Amino acid sequence: MRLRSLxxxxxxxxERFAKAAASGADAIILDLEDSVALANKAAAxxxxxxxxSGARAAFTMVRVxxxxxxxxxxxxxxxxxxxxxxxxxxxxxxxxxxxxLDTILGSAFSGSEPLPPILPIATETxxxxxxxxxxxxxxxxxxGLTWGAEDLxxxxxxxxxxxxxxxxTAPYEMVRALTLFAAHSAGVAAIDTxxxxxxxxxxxxxxxxxxxxxxxxxxxxxxxxxxxxxxxxFTPSTEEVARARxxxxxxxxxxxxxxxxxxxxxxxxxxxxQARHILSLAG
Numbered sequence: 001m002r003l004r005s006l007x008x009x010x011x012x013x014x015e016r017f018a019k020a021a022a023s024g025a026d027a028i029i030l031d032l033e034d035s036v037a038l039a040n041k042a043a044a045x046x047x048x049x050x051x052x053s054g055a056r057a058a059f060t061m062v063r064v065x066x067x068x069x070x071x072x073x074x075x076x077x078x079x080x081x082x083x084x085x086x087x088x089x090x091x092x093x094x095x096x097x098x099x100x101l102d103t104i105l106g107s108a109f110s111g112s113e114p115l116p117p118i119l120p121i122a123t124e125t126x127x128x129x130x131x132x133x134x135x136x137x138x139x140x141x142x143x144g145l146t147w148g149a150e151d152l153x154x155x156x157x158x159x160x161x162x163x164x165x166x167x168x169t170a171p172y173e174m175v176r177a178l179t180l181f182a183a184h185s186a187g188v189a190a191i192d193t194x195x196x197x198x199x200x201x202x203x204x205x206x207x208x209x210x211x212x213x214x215x216x217x218x219x220x221x222x223x224x225x226x227x228x229x230x231x232x233x234f235t236p237s238t239e240e241v242a243r244a245r246x247x248x249x250x251x252x253x254x255x256x257x258x259x260x261x262x263x264x265x266x267x268x269x270x271x272x273x274q275a276r277h278i279l280s281l282a283g
Contacts, residue, residue, distance in 0.1 A: 006119075007028050033065050048079050076108040087118050088118075088120075094128065095135060099138070119142070129175060136187075146179065147192075204229050235282070246263075
């Protein structure tokens with residue numbers, strides 16, 4: 001499946017669930033973590049369970065609370081009978097965290113059905129940065145890999161992760177790049193983090209375009225108004241698809257060729273790989 005846009009929804013705001021599912025996002029994320037105050041956790045879990053028990057208009061994942069906070073099991077027990085399509089794990093620290101989550105999942109979700117796949121937020125602690133390469137060892141349990149730019153600076157006492165113009169500072173550019181390569185090393189979707197300025201449509205379009213340019217396959221969103229721009233950025237244009245199809249067809253017609261000329265330009269194996277990737281993004 002395509003994961004171009006993944007839209008967060010606070011789980012203690014069930015009146016927003018249907019709107020989020022109808023937004024055009026490829027997935028919605030019912031959030032039990034940061035957007036829900038401690039006093040509202042129980043009500044939020046009940047709202048998630050109620051929503052999951054009905055018909056779903058979009059691929060639905062749930063962001064549970066971190067493993068180190070001792071609330072993960074409570075989260076999962078609340079909707080054990082109505083499994084989400086995937087679980088988002090915040091503050092993940094590599095393959096060990098996936099194994100720990102699977103232990104809890106196996107206890108909560110008894111039965112013969114496969115456990116829901118996991119989308120780790122893989123960069124929210126200093127330790128997490130040094131475990132990124134381990135995700136390839138648990139690739140069969142992952143639906144993708146993503147990162148965050150807020151928890152990590154808070155964890156180390158940094159004042160911000162961004163320059164005044166909105167660009168990431170050098171340490172967080174590095175973290176973003178490491179997540180990108182870790183996702184591709186594991187062979188799973190590379191999901192870029194959110195763009196926090198809801199009203200900055202130009203900035204959002206530029207950020208999403210940069211993410212796709214760099215090799216990300218999708219991006220998280222925090223408001224339904226962001227979904228259309230994110231989907232557009234990660235959907236190849238008609239011209240891109242046509243050129244990609246021409247490259248794939250040319251090599252199919254000349255299977256022994258290592259290099260071909262198309263529209264006056266030389267293309268070889270890397271171009272063919274990129275063309276196939278563009279066609280896969282086009283669905």
